[in-house]
Amino acid sequence: MNMQLNETHDPALRSWVASANTAGTDFPIQNLPFCVFRRAGSDEAYRGGVAIGDQIVDLGRLGSALSGVSAEARSAAALAAQPTLNALMDAGPAAWSALRLALSHLLRGDAAPRPELLVAQAAAEYALPAQIGDYTDFYTSIHHATAVGKLFRPDNPLLPNYKWVPIGYHGRSSTIGVSGQRFHRPRGQTRGASETEPVFGPSKRLDYEMEVGIFVGGGNAGGAPIAAADAERHVFGLCLLNDWSARDLQAWEYQPLGPFLAKNFATTISPWIVTLEALAPYRAPWTRDAADPQPLPYLDYPALRDSGGFDVELEVLLQTAAMRNAGMAPVRISLSNFRHSYWTVAQLMAHHTVNGCVLRAGDLLGSGTQSGPDAAEAGSLLELSGGGKQPLTLPNGEQRVFLEDGDTIEMRGWASRDGRPRIGFGAVSGTVLAPR
Ligand SMILES: O=C(O)/C=C/C(=O)CC(=O)CC(=O)O
Ligand SMILES: [Ca+2]
Numbered sequence: 001m002n003m004q005l006n007e008t009h010d011p012a013l014r015s016w017v018a019s020a021n022t023a024g025t026d027f028p029i030q031n032l033p034f035c036v037f038r039r040a041g042s043d044e045a046y047r048g049g050v051a052i053g054d055q056i057v058d059l060g061r062l063g064s065a066l067s068g069v070s071a072e073a074r075s076a077a078a079l080a081a082q083p084t085l086n087a088l089m090d091a092g093p094a095a096w097s098a099l100r101l102a103l104s105h106l107l108r109g110d111a112a113p114r115p116e117l118l119v120a121q122a123a124a125e126y127a128l129p130a131q132i133g134d135y136t137d138f139y140t141s142i143h144h145a146t147a148v149g150k151l152f153r154p155d156n157p158l159l160p161n162y163k164w165v166p167i168g169y170h171g172r173s174s175t176i177g178v179s180g181q182r183f184h185r186p187r188g189q190t191r192g193a194s195e196t197e198p199v200f201g202p203s204k205r206l207d208y209e210m211e212v213g214i215f216v217g218g219g220n221a222g223g224a225p226i227a228a229a230d231a232e233r234h235v236f237g238l239c240l241l242n243d244w245s246a247r248d249l250q251a252w253e254y255q256p257l258g259p260f261l262a263k264n265f266a267t268t269i270s271p272w273i274v275t276l277e278a279l280a281p282y283r284a285p286w287t288r289d290a291a292d293p294q295p296l297p298y299l300d301y302p303a304l305r306d307s308g309g310f311d312v313e314l315e316v317l318l319q320t321a322a323m324r325n326a327g328m329a330p331v332r333i334s335l336s337n338f339r340h341s342y343w344t345v346a347q348l349m350a351h352h353t354v355n356g357c358v359l360r361a362g363d364l365l366g367s368g369t370q371s372g373p374d375a376a377e378a379g380s381l382l383e384l385s386g387g388g389k390q391p392l393t394l395p396n397g398e399q400r401v402f403l404e405d406g407d408t409i410e411m412r413g414w415a416s417r418d419g420r421p422r423i424g425f426g427a428v429s430g431t432v433l434a435p436r
């Protein structure tokens with residue numbers, strides 16, 4: 001069974017933080033996502049925070065505000081006050097849930113206002129929410145796999161293993177940055193289609209990938225496999241993830257061992273982690289075509305078909321340097337949904353550990369690019385531009401097939417259901433700099 005709804009999901013709840021009650025906020029009291037932050041420009045220690053409206057609850061200053069709550073909530077709050085959330089992530093779902101309930105009570109409209117616990121989001125700077133030990137990137141959108149496969153392997157787009165085994169590769173945590181990351185266009189080897197030898201230089205086909213990040217909670221010390229039915233208890237929450245990708249480096253280097261320097265120069269995540277408990281009302285059925293194989297037993301579990309997925313809208317926006325200089329806002333270039341994923345979060349956790357591999361609290365899994373069935377739902381420029389052949393025209397007349405220096409990509413995510421407030425992931429934004 002997936003998580004049951006409880007009083008923290010009540011759509012009627014309001015907060016004494018007025019901005020949390022406004023239509024369209026990402027952060028109503030039903031959400032309560034976590035970050036690590038400090039006041040911008042200060043030398044304060046980073047510590048955990050929880051979003052409420054346009055404010056952050058400073059988890060380093062809860063102190064007496066939690067005097068009436070459960071011992072479990074108080075010890076979870078102490079873990080959340082540290083400069084990374086690894087210890088909180090390791091504490092497990094009972095601790096996460098106790099802290100969420102305590103914060104929900106503290107912030108409700110009928111509780112005494114405690115403005116001294118808040119820091120305005122506009123006045124904050126964020127750090128990575130965890131020390132990320134290991135990073136694995138999956139490939140769970142069959143629409144992305146088919147589209148990219150057609151470009152990279154026209155004779156054999158969707159390889160025969162795809163519908164049986166969740167495909168992934170081990171990425172690199174050292175270059176993961178939080179929203180606001182700026183990175184130099186990578187240099188590397190590329191070989192043109194009609195060339196016999198590669199050349200070395202800046203990537204000419206720089207792309208983004210719209211993904212969901214999955215933060216591992218309590219891991220599986222000792223390597224005991226995590227059962228699919230139990231796997232969501234090992235997931236702290238979800239964030240937005242941009243897996244920047246140099247397509248020309250990728251096409252030349254990827255066989256036979258998969259992505260390497262094409263994808264490990266930068267990966268950007270949102271500061272906010274939305275917990276699975278917050279997402280409980282926004283679950284989606286796991287969908288497969290009737291002709292697709294059923295999952296092997298270790299990838300099957302009772303809640304899979306009814307509610308294995310997540311109904312989370314995923315938006316990508318682009319702002320070029322010229323747009324920024326002209327005061328133009330970022331413009332939407334695609335909109336997809338995490339519910340199209342061919343494999344579920346629980347299946348990824350079960351698969352990753354089935355051979356004895358150890359996942360640890362704070363490890364990050366990427367879902368893979370979340371392209372949907374329609375062309376407008378493509379999660380990368382490679383797909384939107386038909387392999388670099390059909391340029392996108394922007395409102396100011398500029399065109400793009402791949403990213404140019406100065407371009408900023410912003411991604412947003414949110415979940416909504418009739419009769420419930422929308423809950424959002426905030427944004428992840430990153431900017432391409434000239435090669436160094
Ligand atoms: O070789 C291919 O078909 C493509 C591989 C990728 O782009 C790897 C990747 O990052 C997977 C993903 O984001 O879905
Ligand atoms: Ca990827």
Ligand SMILES: [Mg+2]
Pocket residue numbers: 242243244245263264265266267
């Ligand atoms: Mg990457």
